[in-house]
Amino acid sequence: MKIVIPAESRPxxxxxxxxxxxxxxxxxxxLDVVVESGAGTQAFAPxxxxxxxxxxxxxxxxxxxxxxSADVVASVRPLDPDRVRRMRRGAVTISFLSPGSDTSxxxxxxxxxxxxxxxxxxxRISRAQSxxxxxxxxxxxxxxxxxxxxxxxxxxxxxxxxAAGTIQPAKVLVLGAGVAGLQAIxxxxxxxxxxxxxxxxxASADEVKSMGATFITLDLEALEGSGGYAREMTEExxxxxxxxxxxxxxxxxxxxxxxxxxxxxxxxxVTRAMVEGMKPGSVVVDLASETGGNVEGSVAGEIVxxxxxxxxxxxxxxxEMPVHASQLYAMNVLAVLGLLVKDETITVDLEDxxxxxxxxxxxxxxxxxxxxxxxxxxx
Numbered sequence: 001m002k003i004v005i006p007a008e009s010r011p012x013x014x015x016x017x018x019x020x021x022x023x024x025x026x027x028x029x030x031l032d033v034v035v036e037s038g039a040g041t042q043a044f045a046p047x048x049x050x051x052x053x054x055x056x057x058x059x060x061x062x063x064x065x066x067x068x069s070a071d072v073v074a075s076v077r078p079l080d081p082d083r084v085r086r087m088r089r090g091a092v093t094i095s096f097l098s099p100g101s102d103t104s105x106x107x108x109x110x111x112x113x114x115x116x117x118x119x120x121x122x123x124r125i126s127r128a129q130s131x132x133x134x135x136x137x138x139x140x141x142x143x144x145x146x147x148x149x150x151x152x153x154x155x156x157x158x159x160x161x162x163a164a165g166t167i168q169p170a171k172v173l174v175l176g177a178g179v180a181g182l183q184a185i186x187x188x189x190x191x192x193x194x195x196x197x198x199x200x201x202x203a204s205a206d207e208v209k210s211m212g213a214t215f216i217t218l219d220l221e222a223l224e225g226s227g228g229y230a231r232e233m234t235e236e237x238x239x240x241x242x243x244x245x246x247x248x249x250x251x252x253x254x255x256x257x258x259x260x261x262x263x264x265x266x267x268x269x270v271t272r273a274m275v276e277g278m279k280p281g282s283v284v285v286d287l288a289s290e291t292g293g294n295v296e297g298s299v300a301g302e303i304v305x306x307x308x309x310x311x312x313x314x315x316x317x318x319x320e321m322p323v324h325a326s327q328l329y330a331m332n333v334l335a336v337l338g339l340l341v342k343d344e345t346i347t348v349d350l351e352d353x354x355x356x357x358x359x360x361x362x363x364x365x366x367x368x369x370x371x372x373x374x375x376x377x378x379x
Contacts, residue, residue, distance in 0.1 A: 001346055002032040003337070004070035006063075007039040010077045012301075012315065014042035014322035015329060017074040017095070022330045023053035029334075029341045034058055034066045043322040071346045074333045076326075081108035089113035090363060092346060094333055096120055096133065099360055099371035106361060107375050113364035115348050117336060121368065123357035130335040131354065135179050136328035141317040142183025142258065145285045146172070149254040150191055152283045152303075152310050158192020169194045173248055174213070175269050175294065176258035177204040180287055184256045185211045193254070198245065200233065218244045233267065242271060250277040256285045257294035265292040272296045272306060280308035289313030 003026060005018045016039050018026070026033050035050045037059030047057045058066050068086050073079065075095045081104050084093075090113065097105065097118035109116045119133035129135070150157050153170060160167035172188040174181050177199035185208065188195045195213040199205075202222050205215040220241055233241070249255055249270065255278070259267055266288035275284060275295065286293050289300035293313065297304055301315035318325040339355060340346050350356045360368040366375060 001030055001071045001341065001344065002034060002066070002069065003072040003074060004063075004067050005033070005035045005039055006067065006073065006075055006079065006083065007036045008076055009080055012319060013077055014316075014319040015076045015326045016040045016043045016045060016322070017076050017326075017333055018055075018330045019043065019045050019326050020049040020053040020055070021327065022334060023050065023055045025334055026337065027054050029337055030344050031072075031337070031341070032056070034063075034070070036063045040326075043326040045326070072337070072340070076329060078102045078105040081105055084108040084112050084114065087112055087114050091115070092117060092340065092348060094119075094336055097360055099368040100374050103371075103374045106366060106371050109361045110364050110366050110375070114361065115359060115363055116361040117348075117355065117358045118360045119332065119358070121358050121360065123354055125353070128354045131332050131339075133329055133332040136332055137318040137325060138179035139183050139328070140321050140325045141287055141314065142180035142185075143187050144317050144320055145180070145184045145256045145258070145287055145314070146187035146191060148312055149188070149256060149283050149285050150193075152285075152312060153254055154281045155253065156192075157188070170253040171196070171251060172254045172256065173197065173216075173252040174256045174258065175199075175245070176260070177201070177208050178258060178260075181256070181258040182207055182211060184258065185213045188254075188256075189213065196248065196252075198248070200241075216245075216248055220244070238267065238269075242269065242274065245269070246274050246277060249274050250279075252278065252282065254283045254285065255295075256287070258287045259294050260288055260291060266294050268292075268296060269294040270296065275306045275309050275311060278309045282309045284309060284311040285314070286311065287314040287317060290315055 023033050033055040035055050035057050037057050072092045078095050078097045092115045094117045157170045159169040170193045172193040172195045174184050174197040177197050185195050189212050197208045197213050198216040208215040286295040286298040288294040289298045298311050298313040300313045304311045360371050366372045
């Protein structure tokens with residue numbers, strides 16, 4: 001059995017699907033590990049370290065040959081269609097793969113007769129927690145969000161009591177209390193800020209309070225969704241929510257937004273007028289910029305100035321901390337491989353609810369409805 005790890009081709013992607021420290025865990029499953037030369041460079045994992053760990057490193061035509069005979073190909077971002085076409089029928093890919101937007105890759109997988117397992121649609125059930133790459137990478141982005149806020153804010157985060165006077169702590173408001181939001185809260189608290197948070201799911205209040213933050217309660221109905229996510233809200237409710245949040249945002253020095261609805265555009269939580277109402281020098285960190293943004297006017301990968309407020313749009317945020325992001329991701333891949341390796345062969349058992357849920361393509365058959373509709377719409 002052979003697992004192949006290609007170098008990531010998407011600009012800005014610094015992660016790698018396997019790090020040297022976990023190579024032995026893969027070989028213990030009976031897998032021959034092949035890494036493309038240079039794949040780990042931006043995650044500070046040089047080829048020599050992979051070789052020392054027991055992997056083989058190949059480049060150019062040699063790597064193409066390894067790719068063509070792979071049983072499993074693991075990557076962070078979806079493979080390029082050209083690389084998919086080099087794979088043998090029946091091979092398995094493991095990566096993030098958006099059913100609704102990665103249509104060219106999915107169509108190539110259909111034509112090549114391969115199986116594609118996607119972390120984007122992995123069932124969020126208890127026994128799949130070790131495989132949940134969305135969660136592991138959200139941990140990274142939440143941590144990074146607070147660091148960005150502290151870096152851009154032209155004042156201190158913590159309380160300082162000095163002979164020259166007392167410096168009050170920064171006020172940080174986090175919208176969305178999922179994994180990224182909770183990690184942002186925890187990191188801002190460690191940096192000494194006074195933190196509050198809001199989420200449309202009242203059940204998250206206890207988690208917020210356990211982090212030492214204040215939970216903001218608004219006079220609105222709950223929006224609990226499936227799998228621990230929030231569900232979409234009506235525009236009328238969204239407008240009322242923005243109205244009620246406005247004074248809390250105006251009082252904040254740093255606003256961090258993390259809200260997302262799976263497979264859909266990020267909800268608009270903050271209007272330009274609300275940003276304009278913040279104090280000069282305040283900072284907004286929008287982790288949802290790549291999917292439309294929680295903040296009106298935010299741009300992925302850029303800092304936009306609204307008056308004297310800096311709005312930072314997140315792009316490839318987990319890639320900004322590639323060492324630990326890659327380590328966590330590699331362990332997620334390993335956990336999935338634990339389901340696939342049976343009797344020294346790779347078997348995708350669709351009777352398993354985890355594999356059934358994340359198999360976007362199975363032996364060339366597009367099983368995911370959103371993927372099927374997107375591919376058919378693009379033909």
